[in-house]
Amino acid sequence: MENLGIETQYGANAFLPGEMVEGTVSWQLDLPAETVELRLLWYTQGKGDQDIGVVSTVPFANPGLADRRAFRVRIPEGPYSFSGKLISLLWALELVAEPGSRASRLEITVSPTRQEILITPRPPVG
């Protein structure tokens, strides 16, 4: 059975904008892959169509059927992870093996407080 995994250093899943993320990826494939790469992306969920922004990619050269590799990727300045009534914006690290579009995803949080920002309606101020 195929398996792809992403682990961050110390199991961290919340990061500041601009912070460096380090960790390891591992995979065990039944069929060989031409490319295996780690992608850092944000995406939306909610009442609107999904938007996706792939911020950076880390390719792993000469991927074997089973391997374990280290990675370092810098979180950009934004956007922040947030959730409101209509839109949630989430961040993730995604390990993708092609062909076959086999993937594994690790959700992370990106914000100045390391917490998802909640923008639910609040009473008027002032």
Next chain:
Amino acid sequence: MLARDNPFAVQRVLEIRYRLSGLTWEELLERLAALRFRAALVGPHGHGKTTLLEDLGNRLAAQGFRVRAVTLHEGDRRLDAAGRRAFFHGLAASDVLLLDGAEQLARLAWMEVRARTRAAGGLVITCHRPGLLPTLYECRTTPELLAGIVRDLGEEPPPKDLLARHGGNVRNALREMYDTCADRPALRSLASPQPLPE
């Protein structure tokens, strides 16, 4: 309730695929073959035509057809450059063309599509009324269908009059369910954040 937790978020709703009524997928594909792969999926707004077209496309691809799809939006009276490339260039008998929103095309543009796609193996369209091509399937909605979708999304059955209030439009009914859920108190946020150690 936060957007990401809402069971009626678009991304979750899109995972619910079309439920045929009165026939199986095999029977539908046989019917399409009998119509020489030139047919229409007919129904009003929000009755599942686009979803059915997508699912049909996946099944045709699994049968070995090369599927090319174009979606027209309100007011698109002609195919744009990308649509024309997809539909008119390098067609072969193994190509099946899926045109979502065919009723938007101007008369001349529709005639052009029909004339220039003859080399393709098939052309399946969606439209609100029959007449452009033989009807393969008429998309209908029922309160039971809506209740089944809502159940699959993990929620309690909707009010009995919900679908009627939206004129049978399942999409709008689900959007109202989104709003209903969104007004509920927010759930707890995801697993506690784990920052890097200092």
Next chain:
Amino acid sequence: MPTQPLSNRRSGSQQPTGCLLLFFSLFFFAGCFVFYVALLRPAREYLASRSWQETTCTVLESRVAEHPDSDGDTYSIEVVYTYSFGGRGYRSDRFGFLKASSSGYDGKARKVARYPPGSRVPCWVDPLHPEQAVLDRELSWEWLLGLLPLVFIVVGGGGMAWAVRLRREAKARAAAFPLASAAPFGVEPPAAAAAGGPLELRPDLSPGGKLVGLIFLSLFWNGIVSVFVFQLVKTWRAGQPNGCMAVFLIPFVLVGVAMVLGTLRQFLVLFNPRLRLTLDPGALRLGETAYLRWSLAGRASRVRRLSIVLQGREEAQYRRGTDTHTDREIFATLTVTDTGEPFTIANGSASFGVPADSVPSFKADHNKIVWSLKVTCDIPGWPDSEEEYEVVVRPAGAF
């Protein structure tokens, strides 16, 4: 167990299909052509005729010609006359510079009555081209009809510009692999504001722009509805009333009336005092204080109350099949000022803090976080001014 990768999905809307540019260019060029024929060319001839020479001509025939039409007969003035110029005789049938026929028989009949056959009346001759002459050089209300094509020109020109912009945006979005844009939040403040300086705010849509839009919508809608109403009136006049059609038309007529009233309201708003807003800094930052200065040009004393709020809202667009929906949800409302004090209404300033625990402006293809200043001028006995000014809120800190 492997899943399907999110990052393989194409983000961004599909390229706009259809031929918006062709559609609007047809409007534009048709409008230009009709405008030239209906007004520009006659106007040019009218101006040239100011230097024509007056002479006396003899009317041979004169009548009001009838042009039957299913939408109602129209009429035109036909006069044939002879004159001499430079020792040569000429014959002409040009009455005025406008050639089109129009409804209204009586006014034309009165004009024709002034030119009975056999009468000798003044006419004006082009000295350079004596075969060109005209009987009536006066302007009339019918010249105003020549302005109607301007609607098509404005709509067509605006639509063409919009279509070109859409196409450029769509091309920029259609990358083979949608890497996130260079602007992390998808929004860049205006250059002046990016440097930290003040910014004079402009409304998203000016009062004049709103009026033009409403005029077009009203003309378009009521133009179509009036055709059916006219048909209905004909059936009533013929003693064969069509009750079903009347009932069917009621909602459309009501919408048309509402549009007209809305247009009139917007016209009145044009006479409201104009607000000038300066925001410092021009791009806001979460958790920081900003200053807003305003002044009212015009009769500021008419404004009883001025209210300015900073508002944050989510916008989510959903497209499926041929339907498009955009939902909006306000998540933050902060009062900047709400005053009835006359001096402060005319000229004032206020400071306000942007919530530190909120989100910066964000823009993607289908989902946005929009911050804006909403201004309301309450004018008793008159339509209020309501304007919205989108502002950029950046994250806290150096970025």
